[in-house]
Amino acid sequence: MNPPEGLPPPPGRGLEAAARARHRASPRARRLLAVGLIGGLLFAVWLFSAILTPFVLAACIAYFLDPACTRLARLGVPRWVSASGLVGALLLFALAAALLLYPLILAQITVLLTRLPSYVATIGAAVRELMLSLEEAAGPEVVDARLRELVVSQAGQMVSMLGTAATRLIGGGIALFNVFTLVIVTPVVAFYLLRDWPGIVAVVDSWLPRRSAPTIRQLAKETDRVLGAWLRGQLLCCLVLGLFYAIGLSAIGLELGVMIGLLAGALSIIPYVGSMTGFAAAVLLAIGQWGTWSGVGLVTAVFIAGQIVEGYIIYPRLLGNRVELHAVWVIFALFAGGVALGFLGVLLAVPIAAAIGVVARFWLRKYLASPLYLEGPRQDPD
Numbered sequence: 020m021n022p023p024e025g026l027p028p029p030p031g032r033g034l035e036a037a038a039r040a041r042h043r044a045s046p047r048a049r050r051l052l053a054v055g056l057i058g059g060l061l062f063a064v065w066l067f068s069a070i071l072t073p074f075v076l077a078a079c080i081a082y083f084l085d086p087a088c089t090r091l092a093r094l095g096v097p098r099w100v101s102a103s104g105l106v107g108a109l110l111l112f113a114l115a116a117a118l119l120l121y122p123l124i125l126a127q128i129t130v131l132l133t134r135l136p137s138y139v140a141t142i143g144a145a146v147r148e149l150m151l152s153l154e155e156a157a158g159p160e161v162v163d164a165r166l167r168e169l170v171v172s173q174a175g176q177m178v179s180m181l182g183t184a185a186t187r188l189i190g191g192g193i194a195l196f197n198v199f200t201l202v203i204v205t206p207v208v209a210f211y212l213l214r215d216w217p218g219i220v221a222v223v224d225s226w227l228p229r230r231s232a233p234t235i236r237q238l239a240k241e242t243d244r245v246l247g248a249w250l251r252g253q254l255l256c257c258l259v260l261g262l263f264y265a266i267g268l269s270a271i272g273l274e275l276g277v278m279i280g281l282l283a284g285a286l287s288i289i290p291y292v293g294s295m296t297g298f299a300a301a302v303l304l305a306i307g308q309w310g311t312w313s314g315v316g317l318v319t320a321v322f323i324a325g326q327i328v329e330g331y332i333i334y335p336r337l338l339g340n341r342v343e344l345h346a347v348w349v350i351f352a353l354f355a356g357g358v359a360l361g362f363l364g365v366l367l368a369v370p371i372a373a374a375i376g377v378v379a380r381f382w383l384r385k386y387l388a389s390p391l392y393l394e395g396p397r398q399d400p401d
Contacts, residue, residue, distance in 0.1 A: 049228075064367075068360050075366045077208035080109065083250060084209075085216050102213040110206050120281065127278040134274075138307030145306050238377055246373040249344045253288050256333055260284045260293065260325050267321035268301055271314070275304050283325075289353050290346035294329075298322045348372055 064071065084105045091101035131138075212219070227235050261284020268276030283297025298318070305314035352372035356364030386392055 052228075064360070064363075068363055072363045072366070073204040074208055075363060077205045077212055079366060080106070080205070080209040081212035081216055084109070084213055086247075088213055088216070098217075099214045102210055106206050106210045106213060110202075114202075124278050124281070127275050131275055131278075134307075138304065141310045142303060142307045145310060145312065149312070234381075238374075238381060241381075242370075242374045242377045245344060245377060246370055249349075249369065249373065252334060253290075256329055257284050257287045257293075259333060260287050260329060263325050263328060264297060264321065267324065268318070271317040271321065273301060273305055273314070273318070274308055276301075279304065290349055292350070294322060294326060344369070344373060344376060348376065 084102075088098060088101045088105055092098045224232070224236070261281045263280070264283045265277045265280025268280050270276075273279070279297055279301045282300070283293045285293065286296055287293030301318045301322070302315050305318050306312065308314070349369065349372060352368040353365055356366075356368030356371075358364070360367070
């Protein structure tokens with residue numbers, strides 16, 4: 020019951036109001052805290068970017084394996100046992116894949132470098148023949164000799180660049196992930212993060228400001244849902260498409276089909292880029308190997324079938340509509356992260372893009388429910 024007008028509030032109620040006022044943060048303090056946290060985080064990433072890659076990679080592994088580890092813990096398996104088993108299984112799988120695939124890819128690189136001059140000459144002859152046909156059909160006014168020779172030389176340079184890029188990719192991979200980082204640091208850090216993941220989440224949750232904690236938890240849950248769906252979808256696409264393209268291109272007789280297929284599958288982590296890059300490389304190599312345009316139809320059929328598998332089986336049947344990261348946004352985030360921080364930026368790009376997308380949708384919902392949007396048009400006085 021409120022006190023009568025003109026009388027002061029009871030002493031106890033006044034003390035409670037004063038205590039609440041002392042514990043209420045001002046808008047300026049909230050802004051300073053947010054800016055300080057974001058600025059400090061960005062400064063730490065910039066300062067320690069040279070050593071952060073294995074730790075961020077370990078955090079990605081722990082995040083990916085946490086659902087399986089949690090299910091095993093619910094079945095009564097101690098978390099440290101399930102964490103060590105999952106990380107060990109992933110490490111063994113990676114080492115087995117490296118031992119099996121690296122010699123095969125290295126052999127295909129050797130074949131490419133050995134036959135590169137022959138490929139360049141064959142592609143040049145095929146392109147020259149095509150340009151001569153176009154010149155006969157369209158006339159010298161449209162296709163002249165200088166344009167023909169320019170196209171032929173550019174086609175040969177594209178194949179030479181492909182061989183050089185493949186060689187640098189193999190060597191650069193070893194330089195990027197040295198044995199110590201790959202085999203020792205990342206698995207150890209991933210094990211500790213995975214073992215302590217619930218405790219880490221609980222500690223971070225206890226640090227949230229009490230007033231905004233429910234909203235932050237909801238945004239984090241939404242980010243986790245979007246990011247988890249995207250990761251599962253893209254990793255599944257990379258695996259299925261890599262195997263499909265490698266088997267399909269090898270089946271039609273392309274000598275470097277395994278290398279092109281696995282490269283296309285790996286680059287499929289960037290939407291559409293993997294398939295387009297693999298298709299262009301496979302078409303050039305098919306012309307260089309067979310010297311005719313007949314193999315282009317077989318390569319095209321393989322990649323069309325791969326797109327059908329991705330578009331009509333993987334996403335609709337296995338993921339539904341849970342992937343809410345637009346392809347253009349993901350491509351921009353990956354390239355921006357790569358330019359800013361290299362491989363570390365690529366690892367951080369998609370989680371940051373997912374968080375920004377969730378926050379943007381949250382603020383959009385707030386805006387659509389606010390008077391700024393709902394207020395009617397201004398009525399001019401008569």
